[in-house]
Amino acid sequence: MGKEITSREQDYSQWYNDLVIKGSLADYSAVRGCMVIKPYGFALWENMRDVLDKMFKDTGHQNAYFPLFVPKSLFEAEEKNAEGFAKECAVVTHYRLKSDPNNKGKLIVDPEAKLEEELVVRPTSEAIIWNTYKGWIQSYRDLPILVNQWANVVRWEMRTRLFLRTAEFLWQEGHTAHATAVEAIVETKKMLEVYADFVENWMALPVIKGVKSPNERFAGAEDTYCIEALMQDGKALQAGTSHFLGQNFAKAFDVKFSDRDNKLDYVWATSWGVSTRLIGALVMAHSDDDGLILPPRIAPVQVVIVPIYKGDEQKAMIDEKVQAIVANLKALGISVKYDDSDNARPGWKFAEYELKGVPVRMAIGARDLEKNVVEIARRDTKEKMTVSMDGIESYIKELLNTIQQAMYDKAKAFREERITKTDNWDEFVQLLDTKGGFVSAHWDGTGETEDKIKELCKATIRCIPLDNPLEEGKCILTGNPSTQRVLFARAY
Amino acid sequence: MGKEITSREQDYSQWYNDLVIKGSLADYSAVRGCMVIKPYGFALWENMRDVLDKMFKDTGHQNAYFPLFVPKSLFEAEEKNAEGFAKECAVVTHYRLKSDPNNKGKLIVDPEAKLEEELVVRPTSEAIIWNTYKGWIQSYRDLPILVNQWANVVRWEMRTRLFLRTAEFLWQEGHTAHATAVEAIVETKKMLEVYADFVENWMALPVIKGVKSPNERFAGAEDTYCIEALMQDGKALQAGTSHFLGQNFAKAFDVKFSDRDNKLDYVWATSWGVSTRLIGALVMAHSDDDGLILPPRIAPVQVVIVPIYKGDEQKAMIDEKVQAIVANLKALGISVKYDDSDNARPGWKFAEYELKGVPVRMAIGARDLEKNVVEIARRDTKEKMTVSMDGIESYIKELLNTIQQAMYDKAKAFREERITKTDNWDEFVQLLDTKGGFVSAHWDGTGETEDKIKELCKATIRCIPLDNPLEEGKCILTGNPSTQRVLFARAY
DSSP, X not given: OOOOOOOTTTOHHHHHHHHHHHTTSEEEOSSTTOEEEOHHHHHHHHHHXXXXXXXXXXXXXXXXXXXXXXXXXXXXXXXXXXHXXXXXXXXXXXXXXXXXXXXXXXXXXXXGGEEEEEEEEXXXXXXXXXXXXXXXOSBGGGOOXXXXXXXXXEOOOSSOBTTTBOSEEEEEEEEEEESSHHHHHHHHHHHHHXXXXXXXXXXXXXXXXXXXXXXXXOTTOSEEEEEEEEOTTSOEEEEEXXXXXXXXXXXXXXXXXXXXXXXXXXXXXXXXXXXXXXXXXXXXXXXXXXXXXXXTTTXXXXXXXXXXXXXXXXXXXXXXXXXXXXXXXXXXXXXXXXXXOSSSOHHHHHHHHHHTTOSEEEEEXXXXXXXXXXXXXXXXXXXXXXXXXXXXXXXXXXXXXXHHHHHXXXXXXHHHTTEEEOOOHHHHHHHHHXXXXXXXXXXXXXXHHHHHHHHHHSOEEEEEETTOOOOOEEOTTTXXXXXXXXXXXXXX | OOOOOOOTTTOHHHHHHHHHHHTTSEEEOSSTTOEEEOHHHHHHHHHHHHHHHHHHHHTTOEEOBOOSEXXXXXXXXXXXXXXXXXXXXXXXXXXXXXXOTTSTTXXXXXXXXXXXXXEEEOSSOHHHXXXXXXXXXXXXXXXXXXXXXXXXXXXXXXXXXXXXXXXXXXXXXXXXXXXXXXXHHHHHHHHHHHHHHHHHHTSOOOOEEEEOOGGGSOTTOSEEEEEEEEOTTSOEEEEEEEEEEETHHHHHTTXXXXXXXXXXXXXXXXXXXXXXXXXXXXXXXXXXXXXXXXXXXXXSOSEEEEEEOSXXXXXXXXXXXXXXXXXXXXHTTOOEEEOOOSSSOHHHHHHHHHHTTXXXXXXXXXXXXXXXXXXXXXXXXXXXXXXXXXXXXXXXXXXXXXXXXXXXXXXXXXXXXXXXXXXXXXXXXXXHHTXXXXXXXXXXXXXXXHHHHHHXXXXXXXXXXXXXXXXXXXXXXXXXXXXXXXXXEOBO
16 A cells, blocks of 8 residues: 655665655656656645745846857856856757668767857856846946846756756746945845745745855855755755855956946846755655655645545535535635545555645545544644534644644754754764764864865865854864854755 | 837838837847847746646646756657757757866867767657656556646757747647547647637737648647737738647657556647747737737736826825825736836836837826826827726726727737638739738648649648638649638748
């Protein structure tokens, strides 16, 4: 009965893959490193996208669409950005296939259809967008530009994992242009707050807001702000980033504006993005050995109703009752599915919806009808409750809120237990090896030390938290003087 | 004042480009044949997409996402489809760039990073999707699969035009799988009706529903159904297609299912799509020499309000009144913009919103306030009316409906006048050269005749209308016997 899921203890990595595939979120594809997002997974992404899109629009942004391809000469214009992505980009070199003269029915690349200039499939769109902004910006009156794009991007990663790291992924990338550095920094931080709001209040996942160390910055940024979440195996996951790009791209693409005093200056930039990677975070943070646990606010199906009956007469009575409940739940804006298919037993259905992480299950049998009750099961805690049908709709609405909050609280408690201070190197390594989570330790501020620590114990600086208190200390590795603790972790 | 637009009479093609670019819908990009869809154009596309998406979901479809890339071996599996698209596809051959040793700061394709198998950037997704469906379908219980994808696709067209024919474009592609041919054909026709409903009732553009001649079929289809619209220059434009694919893709990818009697058979398929090309149709069908004319039901801004005032006191009084009107309009679900920016005069704003095709403009001056009236201007007819402020919101709601209907009626009358029957070759050619539109003529049913007619006068068979009456006659070109008239036209 049901589909077999590897337990977390047995093999955490396999558990994750099982949930994604058997939970019908995604599938491997015929293309190396690329995935197929299945309807259930895509419905989840649509819910996430719609909430984020509204948040972006409420903060004054508009959507637009820029080309998939970046001509090589534009790609290389911002040197650090180019260097950062050159190693992993898909390159289009030809624009035609032709019949293989030696192999009937087969095709080969037509050598005569070689492009004069190669096209890079966008790994990120700063280059093509800033090249476009050059034509849009002359004066301070054209600023700010507050544009977002929902798109697919390609990064030819060597080791891929469904949702967490795929060669092609879906994301949004905001690209804004401003007249002053201050305004751009305000924008960068504002979008970090939007991301934190979304991940905490919709995905029920607490995050730490911070800024990256120089080593971990986005290629081409002056500062990278990030939100970091913690997974159940004690590894951190970067859930979103917002970059202050300074004037780097404006200089690379010669984008100047005349200010109120008619003085020319380069434009200030930000970019910020979250991706389908968030689905990976969601799965890893909340699920259990029986399957996914989806937060009610973004679950494609919030409530599933399963009838338990013998014979058509009982079925008809249950149907009638359920139809009224379904209509009432929908009127409350609740997404509900009545699964009265006759090709599976209730027990099989229960397991299937547990696997798929539907937050609330309602079972109704003939005897329940008599007693005017239903059986309610919470996915997150697995509690079962017998509840009166009177006012069941508002009960469920309330329960969905309760589950949303409980999931957040649980994840928060888990994370809070796993932020550990240490001033001792051996303990530092031991913490990473055993307890996991974030280790708060002093760092001497150099990239060399960061690299060395990564080499020694695979931990990276996840972030320097915003409003980090200054505190004198000694670097956990070198003993050199330090002014603050930073958060280390092993990470996805 | 305002931006200069080429008139239709002067240069129809330039008029179109002016509207698209100066009307802020799209821009050329640095990538050959690819466009940038600007925020105003993208907002229009979002409205269209959202309506279509709801229609698809209401007819039982779910969204999913499949890889951007198609490995060459899959691409070539369905021979006709491969042959149809091989000539115009972007091919990824390498996955890395590296520093150019001879040219500091420049990048070259790393010859060591050549892919073992080339990847085609999807021109359409039948191949990658049917290769995936193979893993999803075993039995009739797995059918039907009713999936849609919103995506970007690339077709390396030699001659491109903004929206109408771009190397990259945005579209949706439905891909369904069925147990019987009949069910697949029903689906094909159902989606054609959905498209016709959308284009007629939302885009205010009448279409002729029909089926393509074999020459004009989608590569790999058994039958291609289409909707054909007429542009103001008398040329036809294919606005959407729905294909009955038979078992061609199931056979190419070996997708079989066991039916209720446990007999194995190949699965039946459909695919159907509309694209950002529809925006081109919208622009060409409705606009005039002053700019775009957008149908109210999909216009990003339905009503613009422009204040006319001298001094802050008048402005404050107008603001107060407008704020109430704006709130009331929004409550009615009407998209409204209050343009009180002080960097342009009212006359400039009037011209700008005419150019952008905003259906209704409201102007309010200090004297209007005294008289409790506003000035309303319709974009489609350019009529101006002085209207009482009492009940102005319901007046506008009604007016938007009136405009939507009037735009449809006008386009319909235009098209009806331009469906002309002829049985004479010279007249046939003359009609195409002068009056344009659809020419209804007999055809002997052969591809050779079709090719010859195309060669002689650039006209193609746009479609054989659904429920076409049978009528004996002689082919317009060859004089050979014919059983029905078909619609010819020059087309985009």
